[in-house]
Amino acid sequence: MSGIAARRVDWVPPVLMLAISLGALLLVGNPSTWLTLTIAGLAMGLLIFIMASGLTLVFGLMDVMNFAHGLFITVGAYVAASTVKFFAGAAGEDSFLANLGALLPAMLAAAGVAGLLGLFFERVIVKPVYGQHLKQILITTGGMIVAEQLIHVLWGPDLVPLSRPATLRGAFVVGDMAIEKYRLVAVAVGLAVFAAMLLVLNRTKVGLLIRAGVENKEMVEAMGYRIRRLFVWVFVAGSALAGLGGALWGLYQESVTVNIGASMMVLIFIVIIIGGLGSIGGCFTGALLVGLMANYVGYLAPKIALGCNILLMVLVLLWRPQGLYPVSRQ
């Protein structure tokens, strides 16, 4: 088919991110410190992206306000802690391949259990309150409180250690610059998840349906597709991704508490609002912006790190009220 070249890409947000990074270089002064902060920011941003991407689709596709999303992160982190403990032998060996024998099962188990919990949550808790935002907020928050108490029963109230596998501890030192090994793993996994999501959303019919459903679910139904059935699986996939993100975040923090997911929700909400509800590209850009800001400001003025991200959200919304990459909705 002949035709005009593909979809136009809006390069303004990535350029803005680059400008913030270069601005931080001037403020930080030391290039080595700046590079360390930048890699830490990208790693953090990509982990937030993994945790937030499911929620943005759930919001965008069915207008469901799931305040229990943090629960899937928490469950993922606890499941990963138990799995790494179960494979302690492989995790302790001084071989990256052997370590993968603990890391991969931990990530898969975290995603699997969180996905199954998501399926239960959607069918039992969310389904009865479709289209009723206030009830969604109340019932998902209530469901999260109940589930957190069950976590206390299963794993106890104390902090659970989650050690990184042996070869992922420590840092690569290049000159006077130190790059934590685990952060590179987080960057690699985050980029792989983003690439996989782009592939599914842009190259498969299911992806087309999700993108179309975020814009106009009524029209998708009028074409003969059952959007609610699709939504269930998007919810499950989003929960599984949150679980995977929880596992990676737990390894990043090297410990797990019952609040690990809830404590991330403010940043996650900032990310999906900055990005534009329902936009995966926006979620990705927003997450990187938030991760970088948190690290730069955390270094320059630690006391205002979270406030700075809220200020970032306010500024983005003043500039683009629908977010960086707004999804056109009807």
Added chain:
Amino acid sequence: MAESLPAPLLSLAGVHTHIDRYHILQGVDLAVPRGGLTMLLGRNGAGKTTALRTILGLWRASAGSILFDGADIANRETPAIASLGIAYVPESMGIFAGLTVQENLVLAARNGPPDEARLDWIFRFFPPMKTFWHLAAGNLSGGQKQMLSISRAIVEPRKLVLIDEPTKGLAPAIIQNLIDAFAELKKTDTTILMVEQNFHAARSLGDTVGVMDAGRIVHAGRMADLAADEALQTRLLGLSLEAHQ
């Protein structure tokens, strides 16, 4: 007169629709003959759009029956109704702005990738669809968006296409383009039920007509008969077709 019309593909009997506390359709009786094009006319607020949306299940009929090809569809879900071979072109066009023209059409083709010969047939009367194949639909002009919306509805053979005010807000040249396209579509087996405010288009295309007022069908018959009867037009629609041109 009704005896000489073909057997209906779609019939509504005593259909009522409530939207919140508003009683919009108040007992609609309408038969849409198989093949050809039925126009649904009426003043603003008469219930035409609600009738189309009720047929497709986007708003649920609170009473009455809707028979499509022999099956009662009044209580079915929208996807199930659409799967019977009904396509919908809403007044808002309902295109997916973030998807390309190609992606919009791929999505509309439920039975696998769009058929090349069918696409060529569509491109003959809607050339911009080929030109802008890879362009995001949100970047198309109003007329091109309407072409895409209609192309999507006919990208596969359908038994019935519901079209809501396709010429609304479009330039005369585009309207003529659409009229030519619908005339071409009428040569196929597809039955069309169209809501239209443009009387030139209505008269050019309509085989049969239903006129709505206050949530009911107040007149049904052949379009040619209505077009020839100025007094009837004035009584039903508040103006004559000639005066409107």
